[in-house]
Amino acid sequence: MLKSFRICEPGSVEEACEFLAQHGLAAAVYAGGTELLLAMKEDLLAPEYLVDVKHLGLGGISFSSSGREVRIGATTTHRELEAWSASRSQWEALAEMEHGVANVRVRNQGTIGGNLCFGEPHADPGTLLSAWDASVEITDPHGRRQLPIGGFLLDEFATALAEGDVMTAVVIPPAPARSGTAYLRFGFLERPTIGVATQVALDPDGETVSQTRIAVGAVGPRPERIEPAESELVGVHSGTGEWPMAVARAASRAAETCTVAADAHGSEDYKRHLVEVFVWRALEVARARAHADAARNAGQ
Amino acid sequence: MNRVSERRRIRCKVNGHDIDREVPVTQLLVDFIREDLNLTGTKRSCDVQVCGVCTVLVDGRPVSACTYLAFEADGAEIQTIEGLASGSELHPIQQAFLDENATQCGYCTPGMILATKSLLEDDAQPNRERIRDYLKGNLCRCTGYQPILSAVVLASERIRHD
Known part of the structure; x- marks a missing residue:
């Protein structure tokens, strides 16, 4: 009791x-x-x-009128998101992330909004949403406001929520053309020791990297975008020897600059090593997906 | 209007039987099942939704009864391990666990069997990878898991060929 x-x-x-x-x-x-x-x-x-707040109609996933922005109601469960994304090929990274959350029982009960509002650093969704520049919608007694996810998750167990606030939705902006996203997690405990989300977008030539996003979570107090690592890849030709060199630089920059805190999951050195390895792997997956997306678009 | 309550009436089905009780809103489902209904097959261990021994099915979906408020079961169909056998005839999953020696101390077994039931309803013929993935949230410290995997495969075969 x-x-x-x-x-x-x-x-x-x-x-x-x-x-x-x-x-x-x-x-x-x-x-x-x-x-x-x-x-x-x-x-x-x-x-x-x-x-x-479960009976206030805050659940459900919908596309905006343009059909590209996605609005996820705050009380949507992890299992609902897992099922929704698993049936849509463009949303494989979301499916991978949600499938990795805890276990099937937690996913049946736990909601995306609850996960974010708790600000637990050892969590998955905030990291992927950071790589996507997602926003959260908050309703307060005076109206509604939207905050970028980076301005919402402030520190471990600390968010921008004030008294009287209810998170009502998560909004994911449209993906860039010719892009792919990956989410990789690793850990030996129930919660992730590390989560890395990367997105790679390509120029109309289908080869040159136009934009990259790298977010690292769980190793520090909150998910963090690693901009110095992102910029290492812009303009790089993703189909030549330039790519592995640039990925190595980006992974190494991420490991050096990322905020890391030692805890029961491991020492600072160990976590920096994980950051390097998983940023590398996630960039390779995102690149392959961006190429597949570019090929799909070219074929249309 | 805000409705504020300390107790709630719940009407639900547990293993097919109608239940109509009033419960404090603070009561956890595992306590309601074990203490109020005397169904002690559902166990409690980690109390933080990690180990899976308190797994019950609520409207067919596995949940951790240790972290689920009992009043939420209003209107639901709950299945516990006691509801699987018909009379003296074991459910095929129970029989498969017995035949494959998939249980030693037995503490994880009710949760393991209910999780398996939910898996097989979702996927009648899961491969070993899918079984391992689905059951990763149910811990067993005795068997080393291999007999459990074999039991799930055997149960899925028997259910499909019935």
């Missing part, structure tokens, strides 16, 4: 925001409970009210 609390079931998102604003730290947003209930069992959090 958990310590005493009451369940509040609001009738609307606005009511939820007002209740949360009114009760401050005494109230916590409750959806899947896979993070919150664990923190309550450990007595790290002891809210008097759990505000259940």
Whole structure:
């Protein structure tokens, strides 16, 4: 049995925001409970009210009217996202990321919004969303705002959420033309020791790299974009000997500049080594996918 | 309007039987099942959704009963290990676990069998890689997993040929 609390079931998102604003730290947003209930069992959090947001129509995945931007409702479960992305070839990186989250039971219960709002550094979704420049939509008692994921995940267990805020959606912008994304995770515990997301986009020639994004997560306090490593690859011809040299430079830059903290998952040196290896591998996967995407587009 | 409650009435089916109870909202499903319903086949161990021994099926989907509030089961169909056998006849998955010696101390077995049931409903003929992947969230410290893999393969064959 958990310590005493009451369940509040609001009738609307606005009511939820007002209740949360009114009760401050005494109230916590409750959806899947896979993070919150664990923190309550450990007595790290002891809210008097759990505000259940599962019945407010905040679930579901939809495309924008242009058909390219994707809006994921905050209470969409990992399992729903896994199933949605597994049936769409362009979303293989999302499928890989979601499939790796914890285990099937956690994925059945846990939500994408809950995962992000908890700010647990040893998590997968924030890293992939960082590589995609995704945003989160937050509703408060006065309206809605969007924040880039990098401006939302601030530190370990710290987000930009204020009292009265409810995350209502995650928005993924359209992928660049002729691009591919990869997400690789590694770890020997339940949560990832490292997660790396990379995206490679190609010029209309289908060979020259026009843009790269590299995000590294779980090794430090929050997912981090490694811009000095990204710039190593721009303008590189991805089908020649230039590519492996540039990838080696990018991986090494990422390992040097990334923020890393030693913890139960490993020492700083060990984690920097992992960053180098996994940035390298993820760039190779993203390159292959970008080539496949370019070939598909050329064939259309 | 905000509805604030300390207790909730839940009406659900557990192993096909209608249940109508009032529970404190703080009660975990594993305690409801073990203490209120006296169904002690569902175990508790890690208490943090890692080990899988508390696995039960809620509307066919595996969840960790240790981290699931009991009131959420309102309207659901819950299946625990006690609901698998028909009378004295074991479910084919149970029989396969027995035939392959896929159980030693037995503590993980109820969760392992329920996870297997959910896997086989999703994929009637999983290969070994899929089985390993699906069951990675159910830990067994006795068998070394090989007999469990064999039992799942055997169960899937028997269910398909029935």
